[in-house]
Amino acid sequence: MANEELAALRVAITETDNELLSIIAKRQQLTNQVAETKIKHQIQVRDQAREEQLLIRLIKKGQEIGLDPHFVTKLFHVIIEDSVLNQQSLLAQRANPDASLPINRVAFLGEKGSYSYLATQKYFARRSGKLVEMGCKSFADIIATVESSEADFAVLPIENTSSGSINEVYDQLQHTRLSIVGELTHEINHALLVHQDVEVGKIKTLYAHPQVFAQCSHFLAELGNVEVKPCDSTSAAMLIVNELKSPEVAAIGSEGGGKLHGLRAIQSKLANQKENHSRFIVVARNPIKVPLQVPAKTTMIMSTVQTPGALVDALTVLKENGIAMTKLESRPINGNPWEEMFYVDVEGNIEDGPMQKALDALRSMTRYFKVLGCYPVEEVSPTRVSVASTLTDK
Numbered sequence: 001m002a003n004e005e006l007a008a009l010r011v012a013i014t015e016t017d018n019e020l021l022s023i024i025a026k027r028q029q030l031t032n033q034v035a036e037t038k039i040k041h042q043i044q045v046r047d048q049a050r051e052e053q054l055l056i057r058l059i060k061k062g063q064e065i066g067l068d069p070h071f072v073t074k075l076f077h078v079i080i081e082d083s084v085l086n087q088q089s090l091l092a093q094r095a096n097p098d099a100s101l102p103i104n105r106v107a108f109l110g111e112k113g114s115y116s117y118l119a120t121q122k123y124f125a126r127r128s129g130k131l132v133e134m135g136c137k138s139f140a141d142i143i144a145t146v147e148s149s150e151a152d153f154a155v156l157p158i159e160n161t162s163s164g165s166i167n168e169v170y171d172q173l174q175h176t177r178l179s180i181v182g183e184l185t186h187e188i189n190h191a192l193l194v195h196q197d198v199e200v201g202k203i204k205t206l207y208a209h210p211q212v213f214a215q216c217s218h219f220l221a222e223l224g225n226v227e228v229k230p231c232d233s234t235s236a237a238m239l240i241v242n243e244l245k246s247p248e249v250a251a252i253g254s255e256g257g258g259k260l261h262g263l264r265a266i267q268s269k270l271a272n273q274k275e276n277h278s279r280f281i282v283v284a285r286n287p288i289k290v291p292l293q294v295p296a297k298t299t300m301i302m303s304t305v306q307t308p309g310a311l312v313d314a315l316t317v318l319k320e321n322g323i324a325m326t327k328l329e330s331r332p333i334n335g336n337p338w339e340e341m342f343y344v345d346v347e348g349n350i351e352d353g354p355m356q357k358a359l360d361a362l363r364s365m366t367r368y369f370k371v372l373g374c375y376p377v378e379e380v381s382p383t384r385v386s387v388a389s390t391l392t393d394k
């Protein structure tokens with residue numbers, strides 16, 4: 001009896017969920033039409049004043065029908081983020097018809113299940129064209145695959161909130177002709193993956209990518225006497241553990257990725273930092289044009305002259321032109337001991353007047369200067385509204 005009651009209610013919930021999905025799809029079609037209008041009239045994609053009005057109205061309306069204001073806010077933050085990213089992607093594709101391919105061949109580290117694989121899936125889900133995955137063994141292979149036109153794009157991890165910059169990728173960027181055409185941030189949740197029921201204390205060998213060991217060093221220290229075996233990628237580690245089928249071995253990688261290889265997660269959130277995210281860049285043979293209605297970032301590399309204050313002078317050029325720097329990284333220059341290549345990420349479009357002025361000045365005052373790419377910012381910071389001041393007294 002109870003079962004029948006539950007089953008009937010679940011049928012009703014399923015129907016309601018289907019309606020919800022249809023309504024969300026309808027909203028998406030409308031926001032895509034908004035994007036077309038913005039293209040036609042050159043209007044900025046993001047309109048935070050409109051978002052604020054919309055959120056305040058929805059919080060009030062939600063309260064009238066018994067919905068928690070925090071839930072309504074969270075729900076619409078997700079909906080708006082998706083809407084803004086879809087519009088940005090649409091505008092970027094329109095501005096670069098040659099880069100919108102019917103088939104996107106994408107090179108990344110590892111195989112199915114690696115973090116780079118998951119990031120690739122996420123980035124290309126918003127883009128038109130079929131995705132063809134091309135797993136590679138090293139960052140150098142990935143770059144070579146795109147340079148030789150075997151692949152059209154590559155997705156590369158560039159920094160992580162626990163382990164910092166990924167030097168190997170920075171070093172590859174110094175020598176490549178490829179351009180950065182996009183970026184994305186992806187949550188990295190390291191889980192302990194095993195083939196069958198295993199107690200953590202019985203594990204003798206752990207397989208993972210060296211970056212993963214660096215990000216989980218506190219967990220490894222607590223584990224104690226376990227042999228760690230570095231692999232080319234997290235998916236390579238999963239493949240080994242799946243093949244060995246031993247109760248004494250485990251891999252560290254994403255839970256979702258592990259499932260693709262028949263592995264179970266027995267512990268998760270293993271990284272030193274609770275908020276563990278990686279930023280990935282997307283590279284291609286040709287640079288893209290970023291529409292001015294979309295927030296953009298520009299990445300450049302430079303080596304300064306060997307005089308005191310040369311780097312300060314270069315950064316002052318950015319300040320004088322009102323350009324905000326989001327990242328500064330330095331790497332040794334191969335073959336020139338003690339000389340550094342600086343990698344600079346700034347907010348702004350390469351076609352903006354102040355940016356052009358700054359780039360011209362930097363070109364003339366540095367020993368080496370190259371723009372690695374200008375690309376849309378893939379992060380949408382949510383519009384905050386004060387729930388308390390929005391609510392009407394009950």
Ligand SMILES: C=C(O[C@@H]1C=C(C(=O)O)C=C[C@H]1O)C(=O)O
Nearest residue numbers: 031034045046047050051080083
């Ligand atoms: C849809 C629009 O574009 C963006 C997305 C919004 C939304 O999803 O509701 C609101 C404002 C804009 O930041 C719009 O301008 O109306």
